[in-house]
Amino acid sequence: MPPEFDLIGRHFRALAGPAALNLEDDAAVLAPPRGRELVMAADTMVAGVHYLPDDPAEGVAQKLLRVNLSDLAAMGAEPLGYLLTVSAPSQTPDSWFAGFAAGLGRDQAEFGLSLLGGDTTSTPGPVTLSLTIIGHVAPGQAVRRRGARAGDEVWVTGTIGDGALGLAVSLGRLVDPSGYLRQRYCVPNPRLGLPLAGVVSSAIDVSDGLLQDLGHICRLAGCGAEIEAASVPLSPAARAAGPEWFADCLGGGDDYELLLAVPPGRGAALAESCAALGVPLTRIGRFVTGDQRVRVLDAGGQPMAIDRHGWSHF
Amino acid sequence: MPPEFDLIGRHFRALAGPAALNLEDDAAVLAPPRGRELVMAADTMVAGVHYLPDDPAEGVAQKLLRVNLSDLAAMGAEPLGYLLTVSAPSQTPDSWFAGFAAGLGRDQAEFGLSLLGGDTTSTPGPVTLSLTIIGHVAPGQAVRRRGARAGDEVWVTGTIGDGALGLAVSLGRLVDPSGYLRQRYCVPNPRLGLPLAGVVSSAIDVSDGLLQDLGHICRLAGCGAEIEAASVPLSPAARAAGPEWFADCLGGGDDYELLLAVPPGRGAALAESCAALGVPLTRIGRFVTGDQRVRVLDAGGQPMAIDRHGWSHF
Numbered sequence: 032m033p034p035e036f037d038l039i040g041r042h043f044r045a046l047a048g049p050a051a052l053n054l055e056d057d058a059a060v061l062a063p064p065r066g067r068e069l070v071m072a073a074d075t076m077v078a079g080v081h082y083l084p085d086d087p088a089e090g091v092a093q094k095l096l097r098v099n100l101s102d103l104a105a106m107g108a109e110p111l112g113y114l115l116t117v118s119a120p121s122q123t124p125d126s127w128f129a130g131f132a133a134g135l136g137r138d139q140a141e142f143g144l145s146l147l148g149g150d151t152t153s154t155p156g157p158v159t160l161s162l163t164i165i166g167h168v169a170p171g172q173a174v175r176r177r178g179a180r181a182g183d184e185v186w187v188t189g190t191i192g193d194g195a196l197g198l199a200v201s202l203g204r205l206v207d208p209s210g211y212l213r214q215r216y217c218v219p220n221p222r223l224g225l226p227l228a229g230v231v232s233s234a235i236d237v238s239d240g241l242l243q244d245l246g247h248i249c250r251l252a253g254c255g256a257e258i259e260a261a262s263v264p265l266s267p268a269a270r271a272a273g274p275e276w277f278a279d280c281l282g283g284g285d286d287y288e289l290l291l292a293v294p295p296g297r298g299a300a301l302a303e304s305c306a307a308l309g310v311p312l313t314r315i316g317r318f319v320t321g322d323q324r325v326r327v328l329d330a331g332g333q334p335m336a337i338d339r340h341g342w343s344h345f
Numbered sequence: 346m347p348p349e350f351d352l353i354g355r356h357f358r359a360l361a362g363p364a365a366l367n368l369e370d371d372a373a374v375l376a377p378p379r380g381r382e383l384v385m386a387a388d389t390m391v392a393g394v395h396y397l398p399d400d401p402a403e404g405v406a407q408k409l410l411r412v413n414l415s416d417l418a419a420m421g422a423e424p425l426g427y428l429l430t431v432s433a434p435s436q437t438p439d440s441w442f443a444g445f446a447a448g449l450g451r452d453q454a455e456f457g458l459s460l461l462g463g464d465t466t467s468t469p470g471p472v473t474l475s476l477t478i479i480g481h482v483a484p485g486q487a488v489r490r491r492g493a494r495a496g497d498e499v500w501v502t503g504t505i506g507d508g509a510l511g512l513a514v515s516l517g518r519l520v521d522p523s524g525y526l527r528q529r530y531c532v533p534n535p536r537l538g539l540p541l542a543g544v545v546s547s548a549i550d551v552s553d554g555l556l557q558d559l560g561h562i563c564r565l566a567g568c569g570a571e572i573e574a575a576s577v578p579l580s581p582a583a584r585a586a587g588p589e590w591f592a593d594c595l596g597g598g599d600d601y602e603l604l605l606a607v608p609p610g611r612g613a614a615l616a617e618s619c620a621a622l623g624v625p626l627t628r629i630g631r632f633v634t635g636d637q638r639v640r641v642l643d644a645g646g647q648p649m650a651i652d653r654h655g656w657s658h659f
Contacts, residue, residue: 052489055489055490055491055565056419056420056489056490056491057386057415057416057417057419057420057490057549057550058384058385058386058416058417058419058420058422058478058480058487059383059384059385059386060382060383060384060420060482060487061382061383061384061385062382062383062484063377063382063383068374068375068376068377069373069374069375069376069377069383070372070373070374070375071372071373071375071428071461071462071479072371072372072373072428072462073428073429073430073462073463073464073475073477074430074464075430075432075464075466075475077432077466077467077468077469077470077473079469080466080467080468080469081466101371102371102372103371103372105370105371105372106370106371106372106374108372114385114386114387114477115387116387116388116389116475118389118391118473118475147385148385148386148387149387150387150388150389150475152389152391152394152395153391153394154391154394154470154471154473155391155393155394155470155471156391156468156469156470156471156473157468157469157470159391159432159468159470159473159475161387161389161430161432161464161473161475163387163428163477164372165385166372168374170376173372173374175366175369175370176369176370176371177369177370235371236371251369
């Protein structure tokens with residue numbers, strides 16, 4: 032039996048759920064949850080682009096799974112399973128796969144899903160990981176990016192900017208003795224299970240940076256947004272980095288918090304529900320009529336110049 | 346708006362079906378076909394590993410989609426949609442994406458499915474494509490790799506070896522003035538829609554090579570198999586290559602024909618049904634009790650030495 036199958040047997044078979052048919056077949060067979068709609072997304076991570084080649088494989092696996100879980104969270108969906116393709120240089124040590132599988136196994140248990148299938152190939156390039164996540168939601172209840180209206184409030188879960196600052200720490204540009212920022216960058220916390228359906232008018236997960244992701248919502252809504260700089264929730268570690276890092280907090284990516292459009296009068300009750308689930312929710316601004324721009328206002332209500340609006344691959 | 350979103354808008358949005366929500370959202374939302382089970386698989390193609398970097402992008406897209414459709418075919422499932430991740434060097438010309446999308450569009454129309462979602466990223470390595478296919482099947486009717494029994498006959502669709510010889514042509518090792526072999530290698534024909542359920546006891550698509558894929562079935566069945574060399578269906582172009590290429594035909598991959606275990610007495614009627622759908626079916630051997638080995642027998646019934654048993658990535 033060729034080593035490719037050994038690899039699957041050694042590291043991935045234990046992750047497979049019943050629908051994966053023990054990874055013996057050409058495909059998985061899954062009975063969809065009765066009366067539910069399916070929610071599906073796919074994200075890729077490339078060594079040297081989305082993570083540092085020396086990052087521990089266990090954390091890389093967790094991040095890969097969690098960024099996809101965050102897409103489900105943004106739609107208000109629950110996880111069901113995932114398919115995974117791994118392209119790795121042929122000299123990749125077995126210990127890397129062992130660590131990678133351990134990370135997946137840990138998070139499968141935490142978030143209640145299992146491996147459905149996938150593919151393993153060699154590549155002359157960097158490790159390239161692609162994960163397709165499958166979730167489910169009550170019919171018609173998926174939360175969309177489209178739907179915000181002028182007058183809605185802008186709310187966010189958790190704290191903003193830790194991901195961008197954690198990357199800066201990883202690159203040696205910032206010091207964080209607590210290790211908190213790097214942990215937030217490496218192992219984001221998908222905000223699954225919040226009672227968003229029927230309350231928020233729009234949601235997105237903050238993966239490309241708060242300003243860019245809010246811009247997506249504005250473009251689809253045909254309105255603008257104003258953010259109060261002083262209201263943006265920062266972690267103690269981000270605050271300790273100093274105000275010169277604030278633009279990075281708003282423009283950098285990898286927060287995997289949820290950015291919500293909440294109709295006036297609904298925010299306080301939603302925040303209370305989320306707090307009861309351990310997730311802080313903070314109002315940071317509002318959607319406004321006019322051009323589809325995002326403005327950041329200082330304490331005096333004056334627009335601030337922020338020169339980093341997320342980033343793009345092409 | 347950053348160029349990554351331009352790229353999606355220019356080339357991929359037109360491929361998106363209703364469930365893809367115009368590719369505006371974090372995930373697709375799909376109502377599963379009522380009373381059906383879902384069938385899901387994922388396959389990756391890496392430039393320089395699974396195809397030649399200079400292969401036209403349109404054909405690369407078709408092959409990527411078709412190898413995944415072949416996995417559905419092997420399970421007896423029908424296609425529904427797919428998610429796609431593309432990692433490409435940042436200097437990849439726009440024309441490559443245009444050709445790639447054109448190939449997808451052509452095959453979407455031919456096979457009746459649409460794009461559900463995905464991700465586009467840059468990579469310092471070769472173009473790396475990963476596709477997750479979603480299909481459906483009547484409950485309990487998915488055809489499995491496991492299930493062959495000693496006494497069953499081995500049947501195959503179409504002709505065997507064209508994929509391996511087409512690769513040899515691409516690499517300049519073999520001449521084929523007809524262009525048939527290279528076409529078969531570059532644009533395989535997934536054998537969807539055959540009436541396999543309730544008839545065959547096991548099926549697999551021939552992607553790693555006939556001998557290796559038959560070996561998978563034998564291992565799961567706990568039996569062996571004997572192939573009659575003279576019965577293996579070869580195309581005129583493969584036959585013209587000469588007998589010295591026969592081992593490559595059996596050992597090479599990329600045929601994407603179906604290899605079936607058919608209980609005695611059922612083959613003729615199945616072959617008739619498949620022929621009516623335009624798909625030739627040929628009996629090439631049988632499953633036998635004993636060790637889980639695949640033997641190739643010559644015209645006198647004597648075992649032949651075949652030294653190439655497919656290939657593996659690791």
